[in-house]
Amino acid sequence: MAERIAERLAAIDADGLRRTLRPPSGIDLCSNDYLGLAAHPLLKRRMADAVIAEGVGSTGSRLLRGERTGFARVEEQFARFKGTERSLYFSSGYLANLAVLTAFPEAGDVIFSDQRNHASLIDGIRLSRARRVVFPHNDPWALAQLLKEDAGAGQRFVVVESLFSMDGDQAPLAEYAALCRTAGAALIVDEAHAIGVYGTRGEGLAGEVFVTINTAGKAMGVSGAFVAGPADAIEYLIQRARPFIFSTAPPPAIAAALEASLEVIASEPERRKRLLARACYLRKRLGLAGDSPIIPVIIGDSERTVAVACELQAAGFDLRAIRPPTVPPGTARLRVAVNQGLSEEVLDRFVTALEAATKP
Numbered sequence: 001m002a003e004r005i006a007e008r009l010a011a012i013d014a015d016g017l018r019r020t021l022r023p024p025s026g027i028d029l030c031s032n033d034y035l036g037l038a039a040h041p042l043l044k045r046r047m048a049d050a051v052i053a054e055g056v057g058s059t060g061s062r063l064l065r066g067e068r069t070g071f072a073r074v075e076e077q078f079a080r081f082k083g084t085e086r087s088l089y090f091s092s093g094y095l096a097n098l099a100v101l102t103a104f105p106e107a108g109d110v111i112f113s114d115q116r117n118h119a120s121l122i123d124g125i126r127l128s129r130a131r132r133v134v135f136p137h138n139d140p141w142a143l144a145q146l147l148k149e150d151a152g153a154g155q156r157f158v159v160v161e162s163l164f165s166m167d168g169d170q171a172p173l174a175e176y177a178a179l180c181r182t183a184g185a186a187l188i189v190d191e192a193h194a195i196g197v198y199g200t201r202g203e204g205l206a207g208e209v210f211v212t213i214n215t216a217g218k219a220m221g222v223s224g225a226f227v228a229g230p231a232d233a234i235e236y237l238i239q240r241a242r243p244f245i246f247s248t249a250p251p252p253a254i255a256a257a258l259e260a261s262l263e264v265i266a267s268e269p270e271r272r273k274r275l276l277a278r279a280c281y282l283r284k285r286l287g288l289a290g291d292s293p294i295i296p297v298i299i300g301d302s303e304r305t306v307a308v309a310c311e312l313q314a315a316g317f318d319l320r321a322i323r324p325p326t327v328p329p330g331t332a333r334l335r336v337a338v339n340q341g342l343s344e345e346v347l348d349r350f351v352t353a354l355e356a357a358t359k360p
């Protein structure tokens, strides 16, 4: 076994794909802390107070001794924020996606999945007993054809991200909703990068959907994820979702931090406005349209991408190389993530450094 692992590692090196663990250093241009809430004083204080009051560990699954009133309260608040009947909190977005995709789709069902969906959606679909049909990225016309051709006997699901994590583009959700209405399909939307960022109150992009998955470790600044939807669907997850049932509940103090996060999102809308303004500014400087805070700078070759990232790190900017299989082969990139705390002056300096690092 040791020999095989050594061989596999050598192959990763030969492809220029060895990853290293590196703590934050330099100006943040790569985290998902879009609104700067991860270190917000209110979230820190509420979480610290809750640790003192309630201890650290939850001591069991929520169906056993791990349940706390704080979880139920923040789930109610999140559902109100999202405009759904109910929500359920999971300890990560990855687990929430596995939960949704293994609980609702059954054998005989079909899942239509966008080609660029996140690994956690892909893994959830693989674990489900339904059949998977992959459709071209952001292509409602192709999806319409596939829905027509593949009528199937069972329930059909369409699974997409609302703001794609590596490309920063939005899914045509209104068109998907109309297609799903006509076809009787259920639309599942991962709002990982849209929650807290888009919508009039930061509630995300999804409109007419079956359920959404809303990670709390990105713009919300904490961790975990809320699945939001109709009351019966959420009740069914409590009864059937294995990542919820067979896992220790998150530390109780997380619920206090999440409540504070929702409060700050409501009371400091200027963070969201500043974020989108800064994203627009950097995009314009790079010759791009739109306001998405996720900006892919595609370089292509993996080793070259690492070299560019290193040069930018040396210049004081924290950026990481994103390589296959996270992105398709030949599209290695820098994933620039704008946050609300970046000034225009810093973004100007970054553009100069990027131009220097990428010149042929």
Ligand SMILES: Cc1ncc(COP(=O)(O)O)c(C=O)c1O
Pocket (backbone or CB within 6 Å): 091, 092, 093, 094, 095, 097, 118, 120, 161, 165, 190, 192, 193, 215, 216, 217, 223, 224, 225
């Ligand atoms: C689109 C998308 N879905 C789900 C996840 C997983 O969320 P988490 O990091 O909370 O496990 C991520 C983040 O990595 C993501 O980008």
